[in-house]
Amino acid sequence: MAKPTIKYETKLVSVLMVTFGFVFFDRNAVRYLAPFIAPDLHLSNMQIGILVAALSLTWAVSGYFISKLSDATGRRKNLLLAAIVLFSLCSFASGLAQSFLMLLAARLLMGLFEGPILPISQSLVALESSEHRRGVNMGVMQNFGSSLLGSFVAPLVLVAIANAFDWRMAFFVAGIPGLICAFFV
Numbered sequence: 001m002a003k004p005t006i007k008y009e010t011k012l013v014s015v016l017m018v019t020f021g022f023v024f025f026d027r028n029a030v031r032y033l034a035p036f037i038a039p040d041l042h043l044s045n046m047q048i049g050i051l052v053a054a055l056s057l058t059w060a061v062s063g064y065f066i067s068k069l070s071d072a073t074g075r076r077k078n079l080l081l082a083a084i085v086l087f088s089l090c091s092f093a094s095g096l097a098q099s100f101l102m103l104l105a106a107r108l109l110m111g112l113f114e115g116p117i118l119p120i121s122q123s124l125v126a127l128e129s130s131e132h133r134r135g136v137n138m139g140v141m142q143n144f145g146s147s148l149l150g151s152f153v154a155p156l157v158l159v160a161i162a163n164a165f166d167w168r169m170a171f172f173v174a175g176i177p178g179l180i181c182a183f184f185v
Contacts, residue, residue, distance in 0.1 A: 008128065009128050009129055009130060009133065009137065012124060012125065012128050013125060013129075013137045013140055013141050015181065015184045015185060016121045016124065016125060016141045016145075016185075017140055017141045017142075017144055017145035018145055018149070018177075018181060018184075019084060019117070019121070019145070019178070019181040019182075019184075019185060020117065020118060020121060020141060020142060020145045020146055021144075021145025021146055021148060021149030021150055022145075022149055022150075022174075022177040022178050022181055023084075023087065023114055023117050023118075023146070023150070023178070024145070024146040024149060024150020024151065024154070025149050025150045025153065025154040025157075025158075025174055025177065026087065026088070026090075026091045026110065026114075026174045026175065026178065027055065027059075027110070027114060027150065028150055028151070028154055028155075029091070029094070029154065029158055029170065029171060029174050030048070030051050030052055030055075030094075030103075030107065031052060032154060032155045032158045032159055033158055033159070033162055033167045033170055033171070034048045036162045036166065036167035036170075037103070037167050040166075040167065041097070041098075041099060041100055041103065043100055047100050050104065051100075051103060051104060051107050054104055054107050054108050054111065055107045055108065055110055055111035055114070056111060057108075057111065058108050058109070058110075058111030058112040058115065059111035059112075059114050059115040060115065061112075061115065062111065062112045062113070062114075062115030062116060063115035063116055063118065063119055064115075066079060066083070066115060066116035066120075067115075067116050067119035067120060067123075070116065070119075070120050070123065071123070076120050076123055076124055077124070077185065079116060079120060080116070080117065080120045080121065080124070080185060081182055081185050082113075083113045083114070083115075083116050083117050083120070084117060084178055084179075084181060084182040084185060085178070085179065085182045086109075086113040087110055087113040087114045087117065087178060088175045088176075088177075088178030088179045088182065089175065090106050090107075090109045090110035090113060090175075091110070091171050091172070091174045091175030091178065092171065092172055092175045093105075093106040093109070093110075094106040094107065094110070094171040095167075095168040095169070095170070095171030095172045095175075096168070118142065121141060121142075122138055122141070122142070125137050125138050125141050126138065154174075157170075157173075158170045158173075158174060161173055
């Protein structure tokens with residue numbers, strides 16, 4: 001009996017779904033870890049807000065420019081892989097921060113590298129999906145992973161790690177899945 005094979009389309013959507021889920025896992029980490037970070041680094045609520053907003057700013061700008069580069073060169077996979085690795089390393093850098101400015105720099109860089117992940121992933125899914133599954137595949141890739149991992153699992157795991165160890169360890173742990181996902185990309 002022949003072993004059933006999983007279509008490339010399904011593998012691609014699955015890997016990108018998990019990858020984007022861990023992107024949101026890392027992206028939302030400051031929100032969940034703020035009660036631990038603020039007293040340690042003596043941050044105000046305004047500074048916490050700036051940390052969250054800064055990532056979104058660089059995310060939006062880089063999403064446009066690096067995705068444009070991806071379309072122009074056709075080197076989607078290479079750019080996606082670089083973005084995932086660098087993004088994950090920024091999670092480690094967040095855990096090393098000793099001041100507001102260091103954490104801000106790590107989060108600005110994180111947004112810079114995170115920005116192109118979704119648009120490049122969507123391009124790959126659109127290119128590799130059969131016409132009748134394109135919308136479903138894009139919805140699963142974008143929404144399922146980010147909601148399940150980034151919004152449901154992340155606060156439970158990150159806060160538990162911060163409680164058991166400290167907030168820095170939570171950032172270190174948060175960076176590992178992205179590196180694993182990069183391997184599968």
